[in-house]
Amino acid sequence: MGDEIPLGDKGDGTFYKVLIIDDSVFMIKQISQILQSQKFEVIGTAADGQEGIDKYKELHPKVDLVTLDITMPNVDGITCLEKIIEFDKNAKIVMMSALGKEDLVKKALLTGAKSYIVKPLDRDKILSRLKSVLSNTN
Amino acid sequence: MRVEYINPFVESSVNVLKEVLGLQVRRENVSLKSKALPVLDIAVIVGLVGQVEGRVIFDLDRKTALNIASKMNDETLTEFDDLAKATITELGNMITGRAVTKLSELGYKFDVTPPAIFTGNNMEISDVNIEALIVPIETELGRVEVNVALREKA
Numbered sequence: 001m002g003d004e005i006p007l008g009d010k011g012d013g014t015f016y017k018v019l020i021i022d023d024s025v026f027m028i029k030q031i032s033q034i035l036q037s038q039k040f041e042v043i044g045t046a047a048d049g050q051e052g053i054d055k056y057k058e059l060h061p062k063v064d065l066v067t068l069d070i071t072m073p074n075v076d077g078i079t080c081l082e083k084i085i086e087f088d089k090n091a092k093i094v095m096m097s098a099l100g101k102e103d104l105v106k107k108a109l110l111t112g113a114k115s116y117i118v119k120p121l122d123r124d125k126i127l128s129r130l131k132s133v134l135s136n137t138n
Numbered sequence: 139m140r141v142e143y144i145n146p147f148v149e150s151s152v153n154v155l156k157e158v159l160g161l162q163v164r165r166e167n168v169s170l171k172s173k174a175l176p177v178l179d180i181a182v183i184v185g186l187v188g189q190v191e192g193r194v195i196f197d198l199d200r201k202t203a204l205n206i207a208s209k210m211n212d213e214t215l216t217e218f219d220d221l222a223k224a225t226i227t228e229l230g231n232m233i234t235g236r237a238v239t240k241l242s243e244l245g246y247k248f249d250v251t252p253p254a255i256f257t258g259n260n261m262e263i264s265d266v267n268i269e270a271l272i273v274p275i276e277t278e279l280g281r282v283e284v285n286v287a288l289r290e291k292a
């Protein structure tokens with residue numbers, strides 16, 4: 001087990017770079033810790049949808065993966081998703097929301113999110129979903 | 139308040155608390171109040187908008203809030219700082235999110251607004267004047283009162 005390659009390892013000596021967008025510093029901390037334990041590099045965080053769009057553009061093309069909350073002040077996560085996809089249709093975005101409503105999940109996936117994880121989050125939930133996202137899109 | 143609204147909130151409160159705390163939690167008797175309750179030290183408020191409107195308040199004392207935030211962060215927090223606040227706020231968001239998801243499966247369409255947290259004993263919450271359902275939840279870390287007030291839009 002200990003010899004396993006961490007999920008964040010791209011296999012070329014570098015690690016996946018992540019932007020975390022969530023209005024809760026608790027969530028940012030929890031997601032960061034889980035990702036960092038697998039060697040993902042958190043290169044940016046944003047506390048609402050507008051900041052998320054701005055950070056994505058600023059960091060582009062360095063961002064390999066975005067985790068995106070939905071319920072946020074100012075600009076929500078669905079609008080943020082639309083804007084990021086509009087800017088970069090290849091963006092790899094994984095929604096992480098407390099809302100699991102079917103219409104919302106469908107909308108997010110149709111708009112271009114690669115996966116949708118319903119909070120509360122835990123290590124296994126995040127890592128197993130990211131594993132399939134990364135293997136499907138590479 | 140319609141009885142269909144009630145169960146999803148009761149269930150999500152119990153189940154989300156169980157999941158994030160990894161502890162047994164117990165629901166006490168649910169009651170209806172015609173007036174909003176007096177608030178404890180800490181209150182998280184999540185607004186509901188759409189086909190129904192109203193709000194959910196999560197009410198707890200400072201010690202319980204700190205205990206729960208510490209457990210959820212897997213570290214001992216000694217003061218009710220920004221991280222502790224964000225943790226309790228997100229807990230309210232997760233419980234409400236799950237209830238709203240369940241209600242949407244039952245055909246009730248509405249959305250949540252970002253949660254807000256109020257602390258201190260001189261807080262005043264101007265409240266909707268509707269009947270509130272109180273769901274008290276006992277955990278090993280203290281008691282959380284979930285206060286739900288919803289009405290169909292006229």
Ligand SMILES: [Mg+2]
Nearest residue numbers: 023069071072
């Ligand atoms: Mg949020």
